[in-house]
Amino acid sequence: MLALIAGTGALPDEVVSHLETKPIICAMEGFIPDRLTADIVFPLEHLGSFIADLKGRGVTEICMAGAVKRPQIDPSRIDSATMPLVPVIQQALMSGDDSALRAVIGILEETGLKVRAAHEIAPALxxxxxxxxxxxxxxxxxxxxxxxxxxxxxxxxxxxxxxxxxxxxxxxxxxxxxxxxxxxxxxxxxxxxxxxxxxxxxxxxxxxxxxxxxxxxxxxxxxxxxxxxxxxxxxxxxxxxxxxxxxxxxxxxxxxxxxxxxxx
Missing domain, CATH: 3.40.140.80 (LpxI C-terminal catalytic domain)
Structure with a gap:
Protein backbone atom coordinates (compact mmCIF):
# COMPACT_ATOMS: atom_id res chain seq x y z
CA MET A 1 0.00 0.00 0.00
CA LEU A 2 1.21 3.50 -0.88
CA ALA A 3 1.07 6.63 1.28
CA LEU A 4 1.62 10.07 -0.25
CA ILE A 5 3.10 12.71 2.05
CA ALA A 6 1.67 15.75 0.28
CA GLY A 7 2.92 19.30 0.60
CA THR A 8 1.56 22.45 -0.98
CA GLY A 9 1.42 23.29 -4.69
CA ALA A 10 0.06 21.43 -7.71
CA LEU A 11 2.34 18.38 -7.70
CA PRO A 12 0.53 16.16 -5.14
CA ASP A 13 -2.79 16.45 -6.98
CA GLU A 14 -1.13 15.75 -10.32
CA VAL A 15 0.61 12.67 -8.93
CA VAL A 16 -2.69 11.28 -7.61
CA SER A 17 -4.41 11.96 -10.96
CA HIS A 18 -1.95 9.57 -12.64
CA LEU A 19 -2.52 6.69 -10.20
CA GLU A 20 -5.05 3.91 -10.65
CA THR A 21 -5.44 3.40 -6.89
CA LYS A 22 -5.77 6.35 -4.53
CA PRO A 23 -3.03 6.34 -1.89
CA ILE A 24 -3.40 7.34 1.74
CA ILE A 25 -2.96 11.12 1.71
CA CYS A 26 -0.80 12.45 4.55
CA ALA A 27 0.24 15.99 5.41
CA MET A 28 2.44 17.65 7.96
CA GLU A 29 0.86 20.33 10.13
CA GLY A 30 1.26 23.76 8.55
CA PHE A 31 1.65 22.39 5.03
CA ILE A 32 -1.80 21.12 4.09
CA PRO A 33 -2.25 20.24 0.38
CA ASP A 34 -4.00 22.85 -1.76
CA ARG A 35 -6.24 20.44 -3.66
CA LEU A 36 -6.28 17.17 -1.75
CA THR A 37 -8.01 16.17 1.48
CA ALA A 38 -5.54 14.66 3.90
CA ASP A 39 -6.44 11.36 5.56
CA ILE A 40 -3.73 11.88 8.18
CA VAL A 41 -2.30 15.17 9.46
CA PHE A 42 0.70 14.91 11.76
CA PRO A 43 3.13 17.29 13.47
CA LEU A 44 6.84 16.70 12.93
CA GLU A 45 7.09 16.19 16.70
CA HIS A 46 5.02 13.00 16.23
CA LEU A 47 6.98 11.60 13.27
CA GLY A 48 7.72 8.33 15.05
CA SER A 49 4.06 7.75 15.91
CA PHE A 50 3.06 8.72 12.37
CA ILE A 51 5.38 6.08 10.89
CA ALA A 52 4.01 3.46 13.29
CA ASP A 53 0.45 4.42 12.26
CA LEU A 54 1.30 3.97 8.58
CA LYS A 55 2.82 0.56 9.16
CA GLY A 56 -0.22 -0.43 11.21
CA ARG A 57 -2.41 0.46 8.22
CA GLY A 58 -0.36 -1.82 5.97
CA VAL A 59 1.63 0.93 4.21
CA THR A 60 4.84 -0.36 2.64
CA GLU A 61 5.74 2.50 0.27
CA ILE A 62 5.90 6.28 0.65
CA CYS A 63 6.07 9.04 -1.93
CA MET A 64 6.82 12.64 -0.95
CA ALA A 65 5.47 15.34 -3.27
CA GLY A 66 4.85 19.05 -2.86
CA ALA A 67 6.46 21.97 -1.08
CA VAL A 68 7.27 21.82 2.63
CA LYS A 69 9.31 24.46 4.44
CA ARG A 70 11.44 23.76 7.47
CA PRO A 71 9.13 23.76 10.50
CA GLN A 72 9.94 24.96 13.98
CA ILE A 73 10.03 22.12 16.53
CA ASP A 74 8.25 22.52 19.85
CA PRO A 75 10.23 20.31 22.26
CA SER A 76 7.22 20.03 24.58
CA ARG A 77 5.23 18.25 21.83
CA ILE A 78 7.77 15.53 21.01
CA ASP A 79 6.24 12.13 21.83
CA SER A 80 8.05 9.05 23.06
CA ALA A 81 8.08 7.35 19.63
CA THR A 82 9.79 10.37 18.08
CA MET A 83 12.33 11.05 20.84
CA PRO A 84 14.95 8.61 19.43
CA LEU A 85 14.73 10.42 16.08
CA VAL A 86 15.37 13.91 17.48
CA PRO A 87 19.16 14.02 16.79
CA VAL A 88 18.61 13.08 13.13
CA ILE A 89 15.72 15.55 12.76
CA GLN A 90 17.73 18.39 14.31
CA GLN A 91 20.70 17.69 12.04
CA ALA A 92 18.40 17.59 9.01
CA LEU A 93 16.85 20.96 9.86
CA MET A 94 20.31 22.52 10.03
CA SER A 95 21.47 21.00 6.73
CA GLY A 96 20.98 22.02 3.10
CA ASP A 97 17.81 20.98 1.30
CA ASP A 98 19.18 17.80 -0.26
CA SER A 99 20.96 16.73 2.91
CA ALA A 100 17.75 17.28 4.89
CA LEU A 101 15.74 15.16 2.47
CA ARG A 102 18.32 12.39 2.58
CA ALA A 103 18.00 12.36 6.37
CA VAL A 104 14.21 12.09 6.21
CA ILE A 105 14.41 9.33 3.61
CA GLY A 106 16.91 7.53 5.81
CA ILE A 107 14.54 7.65 8.79
CA LEU A 108 11.69 6.22 6.70
CA GLU A 109 13.77 3.47 5.13
CA GLU A 110 15.28 2.39 8.45
CA THR A 111 11.73 1.49 9.53
CA GLY A 112 11.30 -0.74 6.48
CA LEU A 113 9.29 1.69 4.33
CA LYS A 114 10.31 2.04 0.68
CA VAL A 115 10.54 5.64 -0.55
CA ARG A 116 9.50 6.06 -4.18
CA ALA A 117 9.87 9.13 -6.38
CA ALA A 118 6.83 10.94 -7.77
CA HIS A 119 8.04 10.39 -11.32
CA GLU A 120 8.61 6.70 -10.56
CA ILE A 121 4.96 6.08 -9.70
CA ALA A 122 3.73 8.60 -12.32
CA PRO A 123 6.27 8.52 -15.18
CA ALA A 124 4.11 10.71 -17.46
CA LEU A 125 5.22 13.67 -15.33
Whole structure:
Protein backbone atom coordinates (compact mmCIF):
# COMPACT_ATOMS: atom_id res chain seq x y z
CA MET A 1 0.00 0.00 0.00
CA LEU A 2 1.21 3.50 -0.88
CA ALA A 3 1.07 6.63 1.28
CA LEU A 4 1.62 10.07 -0.25
CA ILE A 5 3.10 12.71 2.05
CA ALA A 6 1.67 15.75 0.28
CA GLY A 7 2.92 19.30 0.60
CA THR A 8 1.56 22.45 -0.98
CA GLY A 9 1.42 23.29 -4.69
CA ALA A 10 0.06 21.43 -7.71
CA LEU A 11 2.34 18.38 -7.70
CA PRO A 12 0.53 16.16 -5.14
CA ASP A 13 -2.79 16.45 -6.98
CA GLU A 14 -1.13 15.75 -10.32
CA VAL A 15 0.61 12.67 -8.93
CA VAL A 16 -2.69 11.28 -7.61
CA SER A 17 -4.41 11.96 -10.96
CA HIS A 18 -1.95 9.57 -12.64
CA LEU A 19 -2.52 6.69 -10.20
CA GLU A 20 -5.05 3.91 -10.65
CA THR A 21 -5.44 3.40 -6.89
CA LYS A 22 -5.77 6.35 -4.53
CA PRO A 23 -3.03 6.34 -1.89
CA ILE A 24 -3.40 7.34 1.74
CA ILE A 25 -2.96 11.12 1.71
CA CYS A 26 -0.80 12.45 4.55
CA ALA A 27 0.24 15.99 5.41
CA MET A 28 2.44 17.65 7.96
CA GLU A 29 0.86 20.33 10.13
CA GLY A 30 1.26 23.76 8.55
CA PHE A 31 1.65 22.39 5.03
CA ILE A 32 -1.80 21.12 4.09
CA PRO A 33 -2.25 20.24 0.38
CA ASP A 34 -4.00 22.85 -1.76
CA ARG A 35 -6.24 20.44 -3.66
CA LEU A 36 -6.28 17.17 -1.75
CA THR A 37 -8.01 16.17 1.48
CA ALA A 38 -5.54 14.66 3.90
CA ASP A 39 -6.44 11.36 5.56
CA ILE A 40 -3.73 11.88 8.18
CA VAL A 41 -2.30 15.17 9.46
CA PHE A 42 0.70 14.91 11.76
CA PRO A 43 3.13 17.29 13.47
CA LEU A 44 6.84 16.70 12.93
CA GLU A 45 7.09 16.19 16.70
CA HIS A 46 5.02 13.00 16.23
CA LEU A 47 6.98 11.60 13.27
CA GLY A 48 7.72 8.33 15.05
CA SER A 49 4.06 7.75 15.91
CA PHE A 50 3.06 8.72 12.37
CA ILE A 51 5.38 6.08 10.89
CA ALA A 52 4.01 3.46 13.29
CA ASP A 53 0.45 4.42 12.26
CA LEU A 54 1.30 3.97 8.58
CA LYS A 55 2.82 0.56 9.16
CA GLY A 56 -0.22 -0.43 11.21
CA ARG A 57 -2.41 0.46 8.22
CA GLY A 58 -0.36 -1.82 5.97
CA VAL A 59 1.63 0.93 4.21
CA THR A 60 4.84 -0.36 2.64
CA GLU A 61 5.74 2.50 0.27
CA ILE A 62 5.90 6.28 0.65
CA CYS A 63 6.07 9.04 -1.93
CA MET A 64 6.82 12.64 -0.95
CA ALA A 65 5.47 15.34 -3.27
CA GLY A 66 4.85 19.05 -2.86
CA ALA A 67 6.46 21.97 -1.08
CA VAL A 68 7.27 21.82 2.63
CA LYS A 69 9.31 24.46 4.44
CA ARG A 70 11.44 23.76 7.47
CA PRO A 71 9.13 23.76 10.50
CA GLN A 72 9.94 24.96 13.98
CA ILE A 73 10.03 22.12 16.53
CA ASP A 74 8.25 22.52 19.85
CA PRO A 75 10.23 20.31 22.26
CA SER A 76 7.22 20.03 24.58
CA ARG A 77 5.23 18.25 21.83
CA ILE A 78 7.77 15.53 21.01
CA ASP A 79 6.24 12.13 21.83
CA SER A 80 8.05 9.05 23.06
CA ALA A 81 8.08 7.35 19.63
CA THR A 82 9.79 10.37 18.08
CA MET A 83 12.33 11.05 20.84
CA PRO A 84 14.95 8.61 19.43
CA LEU A 85 14.73 10.42 16.08
CA VAL A 86 15.37 13.91 17.48
CA PRO A 87 19.16 14.02 16.79
CA VAL A 88 18.61 13.08 13.13
CA ILE A 89 15.72 15.55 12.76
CA GLN A 90 17.73 18.39 14.31
CA GLN A 91 20.70 17.69 12.04
CA ALA A 92 18.40 17.59 9.01
CA LEU A 93 16.85 20.96 9.86
CA MET A 94 20.31 22.52 10.03
CA SER A 95 21.47 21.00 6.73
CA GLY A 96 20.98 22.02 3.10
CA ASP A 97 17.81 20.98 1.30
CA ASP A 98 19.18 17.80 -0.26
CA SER A 99 20.96 16.73 2.91
CA ALA A 100 17.75 17.28 4.89
CA LEU A 101 15.74 15.16 2.47
CA ARG A 102 18.32 12.39 2.58
CA ALA A 103 18.00 12.36 6.37
CA VAL A 104 14.21 12.09 6.21
CA ILE A 105 14.41 9.33 3.61
CA GLY A 106 16.91 7.53 5.81
CA ILE A 107 14.54 7.65 8.79
CA LEU A 108 11.69 6.22 6.70
CA GLU A 109 13.77 3.47 5.13
CA GLU A 110 15.28 2.39 8.45
CA THR A 111 11.73 1.49 9.53
CA GLY A 112 11.30 -0.74 6.48
CA LEU A 113 9.29 1.69 4.33
CA LYS A 114 10.31 2.04 0.68
CA VAL A 115 10.54 5.64 -0.55
CA ARG A 116 9.50 6.06 -4.18
CA ALA A 117 9.87 9.13 -6.38
CA ALA A 118 6.83 10.94 -7.77
CA HIS A 119 8.04 10.39 -11.32
CA GLU A 120 8.61 6.70 -10.56
CA ILE A 121 4.96 6.08 -9.70
CA ALA A 122 3.73 8.60 -12.32
CA PRO A 123 6.27 8.52 -15.18
CA ALA A 124 4.11 10.71 -17.46
CA LEU A 125 5.22 13.67 -15.33
CA UNK A 126 8.57 13.61 -17.15
CA UNK A 127 8.56 14.91 -20.77
CA UNK A 128 10.44 13.30 -23.63
CA UNK A 129 13.73 14.51 -25.11
CA UNK A 130 13.71 17.34 -27.63
CA UNK A 131 11.86 20.56 -28.36
CA UNK A 132 8.21 20.39 -27.30
CA UNK A 133 7.16 23.70 -28.84
CA UNK A 134 6.75 25.32 -32.24
CA UNK A 135 9.49 27.85 -31.43
CA UNK A 136 12.94 26.27 -31.60
CA UNK A 137 16.05 27.24 -29.62
CA UNK A 138 18.91 28.85 -31.55
CA UNK A 139 22.52 27.72 -31.36
CA UNK A 140 23.14 30.65 -29.01
CA UNK A 141 20.28 29.50 -26.79
CA UNK A 142 21.75 26.00 -26.60
CA UNK A 143 25.17 27.47 -25.79
CA UNK A 144 23.57 29.44 -22.96
CA UNK A 145 21.99 26.21 -21.72
CA UNK A 146 25.43 24.56 -21.67
CA UNK A 147 26.78 27.49 -19.69
CA UNK A 148 23.82 27.28 -17.30
CA UNK A 149 24.37 23.56 -16.74
CA UNK A 150 27.94 24.32 -15.67
CA UNK A 151 26.71 26.98 -13.27
CA UNK A 152 24.20 24.57 -11.71
CA UNK A 153 26.91 21.95 -11.25
CA UNK A 154 28.93 24.50 -9.29
CA UNK A 155 25.85 25.54 -7.30
CA UNK A 156 25.08 21.90 -6.56
CA UNK A 157 28.34 21.39 -4.67
CA UNK A 158 27.07 24.00 -2.21
CA UNK A 159 23.51 22.55 -2.15
CA UNK A 160 22.13 25.93 -3.27
CA UNK A 161 19.52 25.75 -6.04
CA UNK A 162 18.15 24.03 -9.12
CA UNK A 163 17.75 26.85 -11.63
CA UNK A 164 19.46 29.83 -13.18
CA UNK A 165 19.05 32.20 -16.13
CA UNK A 166 21.83 32.85 -18.62
CA UNK A 167 22.10 35.27 -21.55
CA UNK A 168 25.04 35.53 -23.95
CA UNK A 169 27.08 33.28 -21.71
CA UNK A 170 26.56 35.44 -18.63
CA UNK A 171 24.63 34.46 -15.53
CA UNK A 172 21.68 36.79 -15.00
CA UNK A 173 20.38 35.26 -11.78
CA UNK A 174 20.59 32.04 -9.78
CA UNK A 175 17.94 30.34 -7.68
CA UNK A 176 18.13 30.71 -3.91
CA UNK A 177 16.00 29.50 -1.02
CA UNK A 178 13.16 31.73 -2.28
CA UNK A 179 12.59 29.56 -5.37
CA UNK A 180 12.22 29.91 -9.11
CA UNK A 181 9.21 32.25 -9.14
CA UNK A 182 11.01 34.77 -6.94
CA UNK A 183 14.14 34.42 -9.05
CA UNK A 184 12.22 35.21 -12.24
CA UNK A 185 10.42 38.09 -10.55
CA UNK A 186 13.79 39.63 -9.73
CA UNK A 187 14.51 39.85 -13.48
CA UNK A 188 11.43 41.89 -14.35
CA UNK A 189 13.40 45.11 -13.73
CA UNK A 190 16.50 44.01 -15.67
CA UNK A 191 18.28 46.94 -17.33
CA UNK A 192 19.16 45.26 -20.64
CA UNK A 193 17.08 44.49 -23.74
CA UNK A 194 16.10 41.00 -22.62
CA UNK A 195 16.85 37.55 -23.97
CA UNK A 196 18.38 34.45 -22.43
CA UNK A 197 17.19 31.09 -21.18
CA UNK A 198 15.86 29.67 -17.95
CA UNK A 199 17.64 26.41 -17.18
CA UNK A 200 16.42 23.95 -14.59
CA UNK A 201 17.89 20.62 -13.48
CA UNK A 202 18.48 18.59 -10.31
CA UNK A 203 21.64 19.08 -8.30
CA UNK A 204 24.42 16.74 -9.52
CA UNK A 205 24.28 14.29 -6.60
CA UNK A 206 20.68 14.92 -5.59
CA UNK A 207 18.57 12.07 -4.29
CA UNK A 208 15.84 12.12 -6.93
CA UNK A 209 13.23 10.42 -4.78
CA UNK A 210 12.12 13.80 -3.41
CA UNK A 211 12.27 17.49 -4.34
CA UNK A 212 12.79 16.93 -8.05
CA UNK A 213 12.55 20.38 -9.69
CA UNK A 214 9.29 21.26 -11.41
CA UNK A 215 7.95 23.77 -13.90
CA UNK A 216 4.35 24.63 -14.72
CA UNK A 217 2.22 27.27 -16.45
CA UNK A 218 3.33 29.85 -13.88
CA UNK A 219 6.95 29.27 -14.87
CA UNK A 220 6.12 30.16 -18.46
CA UNK A 221 4.46 33.41 -17.39
CA UNK A 222 7.41 34.20 -15.16
CA UNK A 223 9.92 33.57 -17.95
CA UNK A 224 8.04 35.94 -20.25
CA UNK A 225 7.87 38.65 -17.58
CA UNK A 226 11.62 38.18 -17.05
CA UNK A 227 12.29 38.84 -20.74
CA UNK A 228 13.65 35.36 -21.44
CA UNK A 229 13.26 33.61 -24.81
CA UNK A 230 12.89 30.03 -23.66
CA UNK A 231 13.12 27.30 -21.05
CA UNK A 232 15.57 24.40 -21.07
CA UNK A 233 15.21 21.46 -18.68
CA UNK A 234 17.14 18.25 -18.13
CA UNK A 235 15.66 15.00 -19.44
CA UNK A 236 14.52 12.75 -16.61
CA UNK A 237 15.26 15.41 -14.03
CA UNK A 238 12.44 17.97 -14.16
CA UNK A 239 8.72 17.39 -13.69
CA UNK A 240 6.40 19.37 -15.97
CA UNK A 241 3.04 20.04 -14.32
CA UNK A 242 0.03 20.33 -16.65
CA UNK A 243 2.34 19.60 -19.57
CA UNK A 244 -0.24 20.19 -22.32
CA UNK A 245 -1.08 23.63 -20.99
CA UNK A 246 2.61 24.50 -20.52
CA UNK A 247 3.31 23.73 -24.18
CA UNK A 248 0.22 25.65 -25.30
CA UNK A 249 1.28 28.69 -23.26
CA UNK A 250 4.81 28.57 -24.65
CA UNK A 251 3.44 28.42 -28.20
CA UNK A 252 1.02 31.26 -27.53
CA UNK A 253 3.72 33.46 -26.04
CA UNK A 254 6.51 32.52 -28.47
CA UNK A 255 8.79 30.72 -26.03
CA UNK A 256 10.59 27.46 -26.65
CA UNK A 257 10.62 24.54 -24.23
CA UNK A 258 13.57 22.25 -24.84
CA UNK A 259 14.39 19.00 -23.03
CA UNK A 260 18.12 18.27 -23.24
CA UNK A 261 20.21 15.30 -22.29
CA UNK A 262 21.63 15.13 -18.81
CA UNK A 263 24.97 16.91 -18.61
CA UNK A 264 28.03 14.79 -17.85
Missing amino acids: LPQLGCLTDTQPSDDDLADADRAAGILRAMGTADVGQACAVSKGQALVIESIFGTDWMLQSLTQRPDAGGGVLFKAPKPDQDRRADLPTIGPGTVSGAVAAGLTGIVIEKGGVIVLDQERVVEECDRLGLFLYVRERAN
